[in-house]
Amino acid sequence: MAGAITLERILALQAAYIRCIDxxxxxxxxxxxxxxxxxxxxxxxxxxxGFEGGIIYADTKGMLIDRVAALRQxxxxxxxxxRHILGLPHILRNSxxxxxxxxxxxxxRIMHDGQSDxxxxxxxxxxxxxxxxxxxxxxxxxxxDSSRVDTLMAIPL
Amino acid sequence: xxxxxxxxxxPNTAQPMEWPEGALTRIPYWIYQSPEITALEQQRLFEGPxxxxxxxxxxxxxxxxxxxxxxxSMPVVVARDFDxxxxxxxxxxxHRGALICLDxxxxxxxxxxxYHAWNYDLKGxxxxxxxxxxxxxxxxxxxxxxxxxxxxxxxxIANFCGLIFGSLSDDVxxxxxxLGDEVAAKIKRVLHKPVxxxxxxxxxxxxxxxxxxxxxKDTYHASLLxxxxxxxxxxxxxxxxxxxxxxxxxxxxxxxxIDKANQENxxxxxxIRSDNEDFALKDPSLLDNADEFGDGCHMQILSVFPNxxxxxxxxxxxxxxxxxxxxxxxxxxxxTFGFVDDTPExxxxxxxxxNLAGPAGYVSMExxxxxxxxxxxxxxAGGERAVVEMGGSGTATQNTRATEASVRGFWxxxxxxxxx
Numbered sequence: 281m282a283g284a285i286t287l288e289r290i291l292a293l294q295a296a297y298i299r300c301i302d303x304x305x306x307x308x309x310x311x312x313x314x315x316x317x318x319x320x321x322x323x324x325x326x327x328x329x330g331f332e333g334g335i336i337y338a339d340t341k342g343m344l345i346d347r348v349a350a351l352r353q354x355x356x357x358x359x360x361x362x363r364h365i366l367g368l369p370h371i372l373r374n375s376x377x378x379x380x381x382x383x384x385x386x387x388x389r390i391m392h393d394g395q396s397d398x399x400x401x402x403x404x405x406x407x408x409x410x411x412x413x414x415x416x417x418x419x420x421x422x423x424x425d426s427s428r429v430d431t432l433m434a435i436p437l
Numbered sequence: 438x439x440x441x442x443x444x445x446x447x448p449n450t451a452q453p454m455e456w457p458e459g460a461l462t463r464i465p466y467w468i469y470q471s472p473e474i475t476a477l478e479q480q481r482l483f484e485g486p487x488x489x490x491x492x493x494x495x496x497x498x499x500x501x502x503x504x505x506x507x508x509x510s511m512p513v514v515v516a517r518d519f520d521x522x523x524x525x526x527x528x529x530x531x532h533r534g535a536l537i538c539l540d541x542x543x544x545x546x547x548x549x550x551x552y553h554a555w556n557y558d559l560k561g562x563x564x565x566x567x568x569x570x571x572x573x574x575x576x577x578x579x580x581x582x583x584x585x586x587x588x589x590x591x592x593x594i595a596n597f598c599g600l601i602f603g604s605l606s607d608d609v610x611x612x613x614x615x616l617g618d619e620v621a622a623k624i625k626r627v628l629h630k631p632v633x634x635x636x637x638x639x640x641x642x643x644x645x646x647x648x649x650x651x652x653x654k655d656t657y658h659a660s661l662l663x664x665x666x667x668x669x670x671x672x673x674x675x676x677x678x679x680x681x682x683x684x685x686x687x688x689x690x691x692x693x694x695i696d697k698a699n700q701e702n703x704x705x706x707x708x709i710r711s712d713n714e715d716f717a718l719k720d721p722s723l724l725d726n727a728d729e730f731g732d733g734c735h736m737q738i739l740s741v742f743p744n745x746x747x748x749x750x751x752x753x754x755x756x757x758x759x760x761x762x763x764x765x766x767x768x769x770x771x772x773t774f775g776f777v778d779d780t781p782e783x784x785x786x787x788x789x790x791x792n793l794a795g796p797a798g799y800v801s802m803e804x805x806x807x808x809x810x811x812x813x814x815x816x817x818a819g820g821e822r823a824v825v826e827m828g829g830s831g832t833a834t835q836n837t838r839a840t841e842a843s844v845r846g847f848w849x850x851x852x853x854x855x856x857x
Binding site for chain 2: 321322323325326331332333334335336337338339340342343345346347349350353354355356357358427428429430431432433434
């Protein structure tokens with residue numbers, strides 16, 4: 281067995297994930313997910329209402345790759361970066377080869393002119409699975425506390 | 438360095454707020470900047486003879502359901518009463534002016550202002566005044582006080598295909614006349630059966646509301662700014678399409694049909710940035726379009742003056758409500774929807790295609806920023822003007838999208854309402 285899921289492995293994945301986005305290594309971002317996965321950015325209000333949709337909705341890793349390709353090649357937006365600050369993951373369930381957790385996040389968006397604002401806060405509602413030797417996300421619901429987005433959302437959360 | 442300037446060399450008067458020559462082909466930039474204009478818009482336009490979009494009928498489906506929204510800056514409650522009619526009234530207590538209703542929506546039998554507990558029915562009628570007769574024979578309202586003389590302003594309601602509009606004017610034309618036959622037909626085409634809301638988001642735009650409303654009407658920019666569209670040949674100007682403008686100029690619909698035979702490479706020939714032949718989707722299920730309206734029209738963007746956008750981008754359906762928040766900010770309220778009888782496959786298609794629009798939309802995220810680029814660009818140019826001459830100087834319906842006719846239509850309608 282490739283090793284059971286542990287809190288340490290979950291922490292390592294969470295840390296690597298935000299490092300990937302914040303360091304603008306977006307091409308590596310889809311690799312945190314299984315091929316069949318679910319990544320949705322939604323809000324607490326929409327989540328509570330049972331709405332399945334989101335600001336971003338991807339149900340395959342291919343769609344995440346496409347999201348990065350569009351950001352790199354097609355979409356037009358001002359230069360910006362994020363700084364994710366995470367709280368501690370609360371493990372909701374862990375069967376050894378599958379697990380679920382809830383992790384609070386805060387994202388500061390830094391615009392090219394230096395303006396820095398809190399862009400989003402919320403919870404990552406995650407499901408993990410062991411694939412080979414790696415721990416992967418099978419599901420990440422990004423539940424933002426607010427339904428309000430300033431200007432636009434280019435980089436994923 | 439000599440900083441002495443001869444007297445009179447620099448004019449010290451404020452910028453004149455006069456519309457420049459050229460009627461509809463020149464837009465003065467002060468129109469996006471002036472607090473006085475923002476105040477005038479509230480009086481003459483939003484509270485004038487227009488139909489403001491308030492909410493979907495589907496959001497107040499049952500008796501007691503309500504939503505809160507805005508008419509310009511005026512807070513408004515929309516509620517369905519137990520007589521099954523929909524009512525709307527200013528969200529302002531007749532007593533001291535506090536909000537009557539604090540939530541975005543819900544279900545209620547009546548509303549009670551939290552401040553002094555004045556109570557209203559779902560029509561906005563003042564029904565009870567706390568301690569009206571005083572306490573232990575002391576205090577209370579004067580005997581001449583008549584509750585029916587007091588209350589928040591009430592709006593007229595029009596329901597067109599499940600779109601609920603409100604107006605404070607007795608002079609506004611009936612909704613069908615206001616929309617005009619062509620735009621009305623384009624609304625009916627989409628909203629032809631009961632809808633269900635699938636999500637709500639607000640996008641805060643760093644610009645005057647008019648810059649967004651013009652952007653929606655601007656068919657010229659779509660395939661130039663939004664490269665995702667052009668790359669996948671969803672919205673080439675060479676595709677079959679066109680646009681209609683309502684008789685009053687304020688409302689419009691632009692549309693395009695897939696034309697696979699038409700593959701000429703006009704963008705590449707012009708060397709325009711938005712053509713990228715190397716770009717291919719890893720998971721093209723996003724573009725799995727079903728011709729659900731049976732007419733081959735894969736995109737229709739429709740606006741109703743002054744604050745509604747109805748979007749059909751393939752199977753991604755949404756309402757966008759445009760609300761001014763001062764002269765420099767706009768709230769864009771997105772309501773995504775499907776139909777009550779959607780199959781699981783259609784639901785999934787819409788979930789995926791909603792990636793095309795919204796604050797992170799592949800083909801719309803730029804629109805969230807481009808108004809801000811203008812607002813910042815014209816910061817010191819209140820006395821300068823924009824040039825809107827593509828397709829001539831008229832506002833009539835045209836069978837091309839390489840035109841700014843509907844932008845000029847907006848200004849025709851706007852200037853008529855504003856009397857400027």
